[in-house]
Amino acid sequence: MELLKKNIRMTWQKAKAVTQITLEEDRNVPDSRPDTESIIQTKGVVRLEEVKSSQGQIHIVGYLEVHILYTAENEAHTLHRLETKLPFDEMLNMEEAQAGDSIDLEKEIEDLNVHLINSRKLSIQAVVTFRASISDLYDAQAAVELHGVENLGTKTREIRPLSLTVQTRDILRVREEIPLASNKPNIGEILWENVQLRGTDIRVLDGKLDVRGELFVFVLYNADDGSGARQWMEAALPFQQILELSGAAPSNVPDVEIDLSSASIEAKADYDGEPRLLGMEAVLELSIRLFQEETVEILEDVYTPDMELIPQRKEETYESLVVRNFSKCRAGERMRLEAKKPRMLQICHSQGEVKVDDIRAEVRGLKVEGAVYVTILYVTSDDAMPFALMHGNIPFQHLIEVEGLNENCRYLLRASAEQLSATMIDSEEIEVKAGIDLNAFVVEQHKENCVFAVESQPLDLERIKELPSITGYIVQPGDCLWDIAKEWHTTMDRIREMNHLEGPIQPGMRLILSKKIGMGAQEA
Template sequence: MEILKKRIRTNQFKGRAFTQVTLDDDFNVPDVRPDIDKIIEENGDIKITEVRVMEGKVSICGKLEFAVLYISGYDSRPIHHMDGCIDFEEVVNMDNVAEGDDVKVSWDMEDLRTSLINSRKLSVRSIIALTLNASCIVEIEAALNVEGGKDVCSRTRRVDTSQIHIQKKDTFRIKDEITVPANKPNIMEILWNDAAVDNLDIRLMDDKISLRGELGIFVMYSSEEEKNPLQFFNTTSPFSGNLECHGAKEEMIGHITARIIHTEIEVRRDSDMEARNVGIEVVLELEMAVYEDETTELLSDVYALDKKLVPVYRPAVFDNILMKNQSDMRLHQRIKIKNDQAKILQICQAGGHVKVDRTQINESGILVEGVVYVQILYVAADDRMPVNALKGMVPFSCQIEIPEMDNTCTYEISPVLEQVSSNMLDSEEIEIKMMLVLSAIVFKRMKVDIIEDIKEEACDQHQAENIPGIIGYIVRPGDELWTLAKKFNTTMEDIMSTNNLEQEQLSPKQKLVITIHG
């Protein structure tokens, strides 16, 4: 007798952890930069450089990269910038993790504040929230059927599994060169810039992943013009391309997230040696998990008519994809300047980032609540401070529809902000509009007892001799044809043939004649 087995490769969720990290440091203004009179705007980005998984804990290394736009009253060109970074290392306890597990780290910047210590020294303080999701790939060997036994009866059950085929990270580089608009002067120095991915479309194809989207570029710079040295422009740069993903198929399910991990925007000279071109290089990091839904018939029970077979069971857990879904939500908010702020002449740039505060499973799916922090840079009606920044918060509450979801499910939510636009209502108020895209992948945990071995044991010959060759039986509630055939050492086919049954379903109090095999 031979047991036919199959290896099922599945991804198992092992746990989630949260921690807060406070970063605080002081920075001197570089010697090549003038004194700081007033800070206009600051922004920051977290770069996770290393995630090291150990027994029961995870070490996370990273850095906060920040930039500051400021006014200097001690220079003929008042707008300047400086940047820097703060390194950090955090160890988070996670009881269930072990070396070799996959731990995804996401972050929210809950606070970033810069303040002047003096005109040559800056204090930077930030609070970041780290979320860790741990999982591991498990290969489960399960019995499918048995071969080689003439009098062996077997039963199978259908098990739906989401088998993981690919799990990896990769990078996608976007390179372009744009030209300063014809009505703008040459660039002397880039003061502030930003790059954001919009309308990103990621699709699985055979042996590759297709990416298509737009890169939104903002550049503020100082020019050589005496009367109007401060200039800016916004533009978009479409991109498309493929990443190799060997083994992927178009019909598989891909859970792929992308984020910018590097941005480089530099001045380049054109063919006339004038500083009118801007070189752009953006690196996207993609975390890829590719699954395939598969239905497998696993062996659930076995017995023999001529010997005693004892199946050896062990519990197995499958985390199967219940659903992938996303919810799109349009947000808008009016934001007014503070009483002490200069009035608005023109909007330069608007942007924001999403912070998810709370998620809750309900009968319809997942309720997601949070806030979008927005920043608007504008040209101000104040010669002493020609640029200023307006900040605001846009709260949101969004329902992601996931039928059949319950509290045993695990899930990942990826928020993306798209189509951010702003409109100047008057010199004191701006309306900002945006699209919030919340994507969710939900896994439902299924526990199955699988057969990993079948043992043969000696039959009780005395007991076998005392069993009559034929009996009458009245069906009880819960009886199945399989259990009766196994109990009385016969086959389902024999019972159906003897009693002229056309279907396997039995009814309580139904009378059966059962012939027992010796």
């Protein structure tokens, strides 16, 4: 007797933990830089140098890279850039953690404030949140066939498990050269840059992954013409790369997270030797999981009139796909400058970050609420402060339609800005419109008592002798041929043959049943 089993590869979250750290340091302005008059813009990037698990703890080492754009305290009010690093070494307690665990670590800068102590010293304060989780792989097993048994009757049930086929991480590098427009002066010094990842799309090919998207680039620079004029430019750079990925198949269901890990921009010479090219290199980190949706007939029960078969069962958990939904929503808002802010002459650049505040499961699907946090750099009418920054947020809400959503479902939502536009209404007001991508991955968790072994023992002949040799039976609602055969100790084939059945049985049908017993189908 041989029992064949189906393995369903699963991943489950063993543990998760959240910690928040506060970084606070003072930094002197380097001697090579002029005195600081006012701060225009700041940005921070969390760089991880080591993430290591041990018994009950996760060790996180890295630094916060802080960039500062400021106006100098001189007659020309020139713009300058500062960069500094705030190191951290944090132990995150996680009781279930063990040495060698694979760790998923999300990092988010909750707050970053830089203010002047004096013209030569800055105070930097930041709050960084780390969300760590540890997942394990395991195989759920369910019997699908039993071989080596005479006169076997099987009762099966159809399930549609989502099995993990590929889980890995990888890196893509996108390199582009951006030429300056002919009416722009040569590049002297790059003062500020911003690179945003938008509109990503993942397609699974045979043994490959097709990664597409757009990098939206902004650069502010000093002209190299002796005038000290500030210039800026924006460019949308579409990209497509093919990533080799063993085990990938077009039928896979992808769950891929793409993160813009870092981006650098430098001035480069063109064919004439003039600094009129911007060389950009972006590093994209990919967390890849590919699933295969299958239809599997698992054994629910087994029976033969030749011996007693006793299925051994245990509870297994598996997941099935409910929906993979790609939604888009629009949001817009008018924003006014604060009274203390200088008036606006021209918009330089706008950027937005999508944050989801709440996700609620409703009858029709997932109700998502959040906001796009917008930052706008603009040219002012104040010569003492040539550039200024405007902040605001655009609230949004959207219903992601999900049929079959219930309390056993779990979901993963990724939100990002697809596009962002800002238009001046007047010197004090801006209209901002945003397009938001909402990608939902919803699965339902099931618990099944699966057969994992079958024991056999001799028939209870005394009990079988009590059954009549031939019985008349009227089919009841809910009856199936397999249950009738097992109860009256016969086989489905024998019932079909004796009653000339060609189709399924129906309630009210009259059947003649003849019991069958012993090896070789010996009649009692």
